[in-house]
Amino acid sequence: MGPRGWTWLAVALSLPSLIPLTATLAALARPDSDTLHHLWQYVLPQVAGNTAWLLLGVGAGTAVLGTALAALVALCEFPGRRWFSWLLVLPLAMPGYVLAVAFIGLFDYAAPLTSFLRDSVGTQLPDIRSRTGLIAVMTLALYPYVYLVAREAFASQGARAMEAARALGMGPWRAFWRASLPMARPWIAGGTLLVLMETLADFGAVSAFNYETFTTAIYKAWFALFSTDTALQIAAVLLLGVLVLVGLEAASRKRQSFARVGLAEAARMPLGRRGWWATGGCSLVLFAALALPLSQLVWDGMAHLADLDLRYFASLRNALSLSAMAAVLTTIAAFVIALAAREQPGLLTTAITRVTTLGYGLPGALLAIGLYVPVATFSTWLMDTRGWDVPLEGGLLLLLVAYGIRFLAVAHTPVAGGLLRIRPQLLEASRSLGVTGARQLRQVHWPLLRGSFATAALLVFVDTMKEMPITLMMRPFGWDTLATRVFELTNEGEYARAALPSLAIALAGLIPVIALTRRGRNAT
Structure with a gap:
């Protein structure tokens, strides 16, 4: 895939970020x-x-x-x-x-x-x-x-x-x-x-x-x-x-x-x-x-170890699987956008980067309602005009899109930083040897960016584990996570019972923070 192909793929990935912004601002116009x-x-x-x-x-x-x-x-x-x-x-x-x-x-x-x-x-x-x-x-x-x-x-x-x-x-x-x-x-x-x-x-x-x-x-x-x-x-x-x-x-x-x-x-x-x-x-x-x-x-x-029932482990499994899927997909999207900006720098790729990294500054509740309403409206329009029963809202796909909008900036920073450390001469030398396209991604980019990919995926994984409003408002029926379990228990006044899922979330966040902060220990 050439530079233009990466750019158009980045454009496609940036479009979902515009949906909640457009829908929310349009609410002021009506x-x-x-x-x-x-x-x-x-x-x-x-x-x-x-x-x-x-x-x-x-x-x-x-x-x-x-x-x-x-x-x-x-x-x-x-x-x-x-x-x-x-x-x-x-x-x-x-x-x-x-x-x-x-x-x-x-x-x-x-x-x-x-x-x-x-x-x-x-x-x-x-x-x-x-x-x-x-x-x-x-x-x-x-x-x-x-x-x-x-x-x-x-x-x-x-x-x-x-x-x-x-x-x-x-x-x-x-x-x-x-x-x-x-x-x-x-x-x-x-x-x-x-x-x-x-x-x-x-x-x-x-x-x-x-x-x-x-x-x-x-x-x-x-x-x-x-x-x-x-x-x-x-x-x-x-x-x-x-x-x-x-x-x-x-x-x-x-x-x-x-x-x-x-x-x-x-x-x-x-x-x-x-x-x-x-x-x-x-x-x-x-x-x-x-x-x-x-x-x-x-x-x-x-004191509440008895709460370690099937529902708790189901919430843990859902949290881990959602976080893992969001981490992988968001890291891939961040790589595509960062690679497009490197291969074809200009106003278009700069605008794409700005739009796709804006989501981290938007509240989860705003993203949830701003994404859900237009998608549900479009799904209803397809049913009424075309007779297509395509339930786009209320599924895992839309939830993962919301995670991507929210945390793309988190993954973009380490991935873009890793790309900057790859010298253009190295890529030109690989192309002269006939290593292009998928082979170049596999043989050149992947070995040099594994650390950046791991950091990006880890950060997105932890942020997704902690994310509450998007998960609470957009999850499919039955897809409770540790964060939604904490909300349900605190909403019922059961703060002591909310300790177990809260502790799991805290430990999941502490491990990568300790690993990342200890890198700079010798520098201070």
């Missing part, structure tokens, strides 16, 4: 007065206010916590710093709804710990199922987004800038505020915007806390009110918010162009005895975000 009146009077004021408070709280919390941890690890020397530099990334593997299950099981009013404190000590802990509790849980789940980018910014520029400021007579605290922090602000802003996008898209954690946001409103409009029009109208409002955040995040990345100050690595500031306070602070964050929830999940899981 407003229904009754629907809009209901939304403006009963739905949007509450969900918009709740979402705004959640964005404000989680954004501020992750910005402060992620920046503080990144500054400690990158700029200071204290006991355990090298270990904490990668250990602090591990909470990224814990979905927000898994942390929610653990913390509600630990700090709920009837939980053993709160009952003991109330009966023995007379201390009543604040209600965990509140806006403050949700903000705290989501902050612990999402702070690594800010920590990762801020750590890189401080390590590459902030340390040398702080050293220069110290040489000019500034104290450590003033040097940090006047030199290091301003240099890292674009990275911190970019990481915080990613957190805001994840918060806006969250469905599992807010559902566990019974907190109404745009994503839960979409789900209720579809499954409780049985109104796809209402769901699309809410999704359209949510899409406008997502597009604003995507634009701000892209603008923040353009500002991330400061040159490195100096060539040699700057010495980190020793904290002396105060270093143990830094060690204690990092340990406390890891305990709260990882060790404590995992311990609670193990404790509750051991």
Whole structure:
């Protein structure tokens, strides 16, 4: 297949990504007065206010916590710093709804710990199922987004800038505020915007806390009110918010162009005895975000081992098979799009890449309703006009397409990076020897890209295991997964019984995160 063939194949793969965007935006062009009146009077004021408070709280919390941890690890020397530099990334593997299950099981009013404190000590802990509790849980789940980018910014520029400021007579605290922090602000802003996008898209954690946001409103409009029009109208409002955040995040990345100050690595500031306070602070964050929830999940899981019945193993099998299929298909699609961009660079392939990688910034609930409604409408049209009974909606194929739209960006990054490392001279030499087409893919690309393919497939596999709203809203009848099982149990108030599937999801996420973060351990 020549360059043009790869380009047209990439065009075909990009078309599904346009369906939810077009369908959702089209909902704004056909407003229904009754629907809009209901939304403006009963739905949007509450969900918009709740979402705004959640964005404000989680954004501020992750910005402060992620920046503080990144500054400690990158700029200071204290006991355990090298270990904490990668250990602090591990909470990224814990979905927000898994942390929610653990913390509600630990700090709920009837939980053993709160009952003991109330009966023995007379201390009543604040209600965990509140806006403050949700903000705290989501902050612990999402702070690594800010920590990762801020750590890189401080390590590459902030340390040398702080050293220069110290040489000019500034104290450590003033040097940090006047030199290091301003240099890292674009990275911190970019990481915080990613957190805001994840918060806006969250469905599992807010559902566990019974907190109404745009994503839960979409789900209720579809499954409780049985109104796809209402769901699309809410999704359209949510899409406008997502597009604003995507634009701000892209603008923040353009500002991330400061040159490195100096060539040699700057010495980190020793904290002396105060270093143990830094060690204690990092340990406390890891305990709260990882060790404590995992311990609670193990404790509750051991108490409900009887739930390991045929239904549980069926959910596990479905989760593994769906994740494996999504990983393979999405990685192949990412390779086709990346190869088309390499073989025939230009406006068309650039636009294809932008469109196909946009889905990761879209909430799962929005993708589900935006994809399901037009496909169901088309299926109905085929039946009415052609007499073709083709149930395109409600099947595994549409669910896998939704996964592909959502996670193509995750697979594209390592695959495109691997392709860039293949020198054009090597491909030209293989063509001169008659190795072209499928033979070139098998004998040249595959051996050199196996590591990139494995990384891409692993990342998509884990993200699919954790994905809740798309699976919940689009799965075929009877195709329950671990994520949907967690939703059903928490929806019934059975948080302790939700521990087993939550623990399986957490362990599935921890393994690849540990493998990927340990690669950079020696670099810090």
